[in-house]
Amino acid sequence: MQHILDAIMQAERASDPAAELRAVAGLPVPSSYRGVVVRADETEMFDGLATRDKDPRKSLHVQEVPTPEVGPGEALIAVMGSAVNYNTVWTSIFEPVSTFGFLQRYGRLNDLAKRHDLPYHVVGSDAAGVVLKVGPGVSKWKPGDEVVAHCLSVELEDATGHDDTMLDPQQRIWGFETNFGGLAELALVKANQLMPKPTHLSWEEAACPGLVNSTAYRQLVSHHGAQMKQGDTVLIWGASGGLGSYATQFALNGGATPVCVVSSPQKADLCRAMGAELVIDRSSYTFWKDEHTQDTAEWRRFGAEIRALTGGEDPDIVFEHPGRETFGVSVYVAKRGGTIVTCASTSGFMHQYDNRYLWMHLKRIIGSHFANYREAWEANRLIALGRIHPTLSRSYPLEQTGQAAHDVHRNAHQGKVGVLCLAPTEGLGVRDPELRARHEAAINRFRNQ
Structure with a gap:
């Protein structure tokens, strides 16, 4: 592994980094690597504890794992930087289910997928790094390419997925519903997960937008989501968080008016x-009287504050991801004929709302899940152009991924939390310092928050 890192680091000092990186093609692939894993024999370790008391620092382990064979249409990448998402938290606390069920079902699909059904799960759904090896049939990418990986894994053997790949019956989220994820020194991906690394960003900055940026793009911008247009009022829950910080940027760039809830x-x-x-600072609102009863007076008070801010406008779009805690008020405050677009449900999956405000006011609920390859590519392109910026607030070394996941679990973070995998320090991998200089303040906006 050190030879691989040395070759990548050589590019940091070279006038032609791409030429230096091509040297990785001649390096042997290590037989094993370090990855962040959960273990199948520990899935009951938090039984009886409340969700809040389940500690990712106890269940996420950094251990040496065998390097998988690279199959047809696949690529092995040396991971320089990665990031923590809520799906890593869910994996680490074995909620709502253990991810080993996902791996077992995937393993039954075909001989190639059997590799994923293991007694450990290498997690992580973001990555930025360098292609080390590609499998048969891969022509778009070659060893030495600097890439980021999106997390959509599809088989596309069924006609259903060919209009929108998110509808493929075998659609999975890499590093959550598959093995060999991005919180590791190496990662195995399908080659169609790869996209060019934005040249003005460091490894950890380039890694952190992947899942959340693409998810927010589909939710708000895509014709599969809310189809946001200029002049729309968009209510954004958790507007400074991992998803919300990108939704806020998309709203501003797209000519909409974000109402940011923090x-x-x-x-x-x-x-x-x-x-x-x-x-809006939501800390003054309590939307539930008790575990079973929502407070509709708080709904009305919240709606009144939105209208006071907007000059009487209700939200055309509600960007929903907290789930149970906020879904009732989200349906209530959306404009007549408006849209509630929802994913994630980080506060709970069982939503309750008053259907009168949906049905009689002709509102729509749209379920949205990650993004297809085109949407992910377009979202990454906006990052590369400097139109959308990473919201990285802090990076941890690979050995402290458990602490990083703990921070996300306890909402003790802003934006995204990054992880340095092979990268020895922050700030490496920048190839276009001129473009970076034009956006330096925006790139660093969330740092150390």
């Missing part, structure tokens, strides 16, 4: 720094 003055300041003017 939980502290510090998070409100971050939204204003992104350019948002309308911000």
Whole structure:
């Protein structure tokens, strides 16, 4: 592994980094590598504990694992940087189900998929790094290419997936529903997961937008989502968080008016720094009277604050991802004929809402899940152009991934939390310093928050 890292680091000092990186093609692939794993024999370790008390630091382990064979249409990448998403948290606390069921079902699909059914699960759904090896049939990518990986894994053997690959019956999220994910020194991906690494970003910065940026793009911008247009009012929950910080940027870039919902003055300041003017601190609201009863008076008070900020406008679009805690009020405050677009449900999957406000006011609920390859590519292109910026707040070394996941689990973070995999320090991998200089303040906006 050190030979691979040495070759990549040589590019840092070279006038032609691409030429230096082509040297990795001649290097042997290590027989094993370090990855962040959960273990099948520990899936019951948190039984009886409340969700909040389940600690990813106890279940996420860094261990040496065998390197998988690279199959047809696949690529092996040396991972320089990765990031933590909520699916890593769910995996680490074995909620709502253990991911080993996903791996077992995938393993039954075909001989190639059997490799994924193991007593350990290498996790992680973001990665930036260098292609080491490609399998038979891969022509778009070659060893030495600097890439980021999106997390859509599809088989496309069924006609259903060929209009929108997210509808493929064998659609999975890499590193969550498959093995060999991105929180590791090496990662195995399908070659059609690869996209060019934005040249003005460091490895850890380039890794962190992948899952959330693509997810927000599909939810808000795509014709598969809310189809946001200029002039729309968009209510964004968790607007300074991993998903919300990209949704806020898309709304601002697309000519919409974001109404950013946050939980502290510090998070409100971050939204204003992104350019948002309308911000609500939700810490003064309690949308549930008790575990079973929502407080409709709080719904009305919240809706009144939105209208006071917007000059009487209700949201055309509600960008929903907290789920159970907020879904009732989201349906209530959306404009007549408006759209609630939902994913993730990080506060709970069982949503309750008053259907009168949906049905009688002709509102729509759209379920949205990650993004297809085209959407992911377009979202990454906007990053590469400097139109959308990473929201990385902090990076941890690979050995401290458990702490990184703990921070996300406890909402003790802003934006995205990155992980340095092979990269020995932050700030490496920048190939276009001129473009970076034009956007330096925006790139670093979330740092150390």
